[in-house]
Amino acid sequence: MRRVRWHSEGHRDKSVWRKRTPVEREMGENTHDGTPGSWFRVTIPCGMKYDKTWLMNSIQSHCSVPFTPVDFHFLQTGAQFFVQEASTACALMDVSYKICDEERRKVCIPVFVGPSPVPYSVRDKLQPEEMEQLKLTLSKRYNIFKQALDLQRLRFDPDLVGHDIDIILNRRSCMAATLHVIEKNFPELLSLNLSSNKLYQLDGLSDIIQVASMVKTLNLSENELKSVWELSKMQGLKLEELWLQGNPLCSTFADQSTYVRAIRECFPKLLRLDGQELQSPVTLDVDTPYIVKPCKHIFLGSDELKSLVLQFLQQYYLIHDYGDRQRLAGAYHEEACFSLTIPFHPEDPAPSSLCEYFKDSRNMKKLKDPHLWVQLLKHTKRVIVHTLCGLPKTQHDFSSFVVDIWFQMETMLCFSISGVFKEVEGSCQGCVRAFTRTFIATPGGSSVLCTVNDELFVRDASPSETQSAFSIPMPTPSSLSQEQQEMVQAFSTLSVMKLEWSQKCLQDNEWNCTRAGHVCSMLKTEDKFPEEAFKEIP
Known part of the structure; x- marks a missing residue:
């Protein structure tokens, strides 16, 4: 039996990796049809704590082939997107644990890659004639003098309903189509009204940061947003006015000052919230030996x-x-x-x-x-x-x-x-x-x-x-949730460890993929894992 060797940074020794069955063939055997054009899901377990633009630029710079991410969205703590072709998926697997932060320190970001069905935004993509009608509808709703687009209750617009086009902006395909029209026709957009669209997540809308970065006014009132965490996905916008009234998240704060403080954590330049003028942000002119960077997620009692x-x-x-x-x-x-x-x-x-x-x-x-x-x-x-x-x-x-x-x-x-x-x-x-x-x-x-x-x-x-101390028993496979079983399978694929050892590593680290990856890499570097923990390599 032969184990995979690991470098001190925690990634696999390529001289051994290249002796394995080619990754393209392995992935092809596990895809739904095994043909070119198959889709793959890319998961970054700790992705939520990084800025989307920085994270994607870092992955792109370390990937040996260029790729176009589809349906990028944040999970509870991680991030996820989709790519096409096994060769791209293979190249992304090699990115795992290689990304450095801005100060050139290894941050050991794991990247999990696996076969996937066709993403929803691709599967439910609007037809050309539907896109043309959507463009006409949005053009009627655009105020050229104010550079403002009113998409309130867009799903019920008579021009769309009359052509049997159902635009639900919570669907990534619909939001992607809408942003595509904005990018091509209203790139100088300053004000966007998305009120009363039953939005409960902002993953798709977050792409507006790249599509129309000049937006200063955003109306999200009368939607279904439940957490400020959704707003953190929009932090790249330099908003000056924001409307949130009528969303469940507004009732989660003890008082108005706490509410304002939490929203300003996401949008420091905000001048008006729900139509009310805000005091200018307080800045301290103190001669300190370092700069305290703003923290994105400090909210009282949250x-x-x-x-x-x-x-x-x-x-x-x-x-x-x-x-x-x-x-x-x-x-x-x-x-x-x-x-x-x-x-x-x-x-x-x-x-x-x-x-x-x-x-x-x-x-x-x-x-x-x-x-x-x-x-x-x-x-x-x-x-x-x-x-x-x-x-x-x-x-x-x-x-x-x-x-x-x-x-x-x-x-x-x-x-x-x-x-x-x-x-x-x-x-x-x-x-x-x-x-x-x-x-x-x-x-x-x-x-x-x-x-x-x-x-x-x-x-x-x-x-x-x-x-x-150290007495919590290891759960049996039958007692694991579906999500935990998937985590074990993904961790086993990435680490080349047997399933039972992958499960133990995740359990010992409280099912935190990032921490388990760190520990696994370090112990392998120090040669502290027994040989029976690893799969046989052909």
Whole structure:
């Protein structure tokens, strides 16, 4: 049996990959008809956290063949689009884990590729005579003097109904056709009215950023939008006026100021909301050593805020446990502070089980020398990372984590996490510790949050904590949902691991494809997987 070799970046060694059955043939055998022109679904599990334009440009630049993405849309956390031809799908598979961010750091974005039915926008594409009628209808609704297009209740327009043309703008084929007419006939569009069209998602409309980027006024009132998350797909527009009244999302905010603040997170230049003039955005003229980038998804009491914090913690502990801790510098502000504390026992000032932490412990109850107070407070991210690299190697039990977001302002977020971990090297290898950690962070930086203060408390785990640590059982295949089974199959294809090992890797990482991909790549690089985990390669 022979395993695939992996480079340090986490992608497959091409010299081995080329000895496999040609990818075009493998994919052809798994498509619906096996003929040229078959369709493939491309999924980026963590795609939602990246800007659409940057993500697609990055994929295009790393792909060995040019391609045209069809039906790009965001999933709950990921992104998805479709391509045609097996050769294109093959080239996109090689993009996985190769994309770098703007500062040339590997961001390890996995790309899953698999056979797919024909996309809806292609399957339900309007016929030429229908497109011509749609063009005539939109032309009647266009105000050339105001450069405004009124598409209110478009489906019920008599000119369309009379020709038996059903334009439902939630359908990607209908929205794509509408945007195509706009691109060809009204490229200077400034105002667009889409009210009363029962829109519940904006994936298709997000393409207007490329089609008519000059739009300043957008009316989405009296639709079915339930979350501000849908609006985040439109952030590329520099809107000055927005109408949202009559959508369910408007009733999800505690008060008007919270509502305005959330919408302005998506559209910072907004001057009018639902017809009401807004105060000019407040800017701070402060001489700070760095720029805090705006954070897209901080909304009071929302799922987006929860997702933001969990994403930060996943990235942080993935690097802390499995990667080079020097990379944790990206999670800290240049002038951040870090402190570590262990329990204080007067009769046993340096308990042997925690001796690796004692030298850095800043227990104010014990310390009498004021100079030590300052010395043990780790200041600047360089010093913090140096300290973290000196702490024992660990493996955290993600299932034990308890997270609490206990204070938030527009420019600051405070949250804490508690759980257990075990040491994996040294004299205390296998020892289980309990910890509590408190972060104070601001939006932005090279991570999803930028930490300005970090406080860590470590103690020996209690017997019950030790017994329950790392004890969540592995589900049997029959107990997996359809979505989880598909994830296992896709992960197995990408990693060349057997299904049971792919399932274990995903389960251990709480079904987070991104984190599982990181862990899998790192463990393969370090040759820590047994040979029986891999499929036989012909």
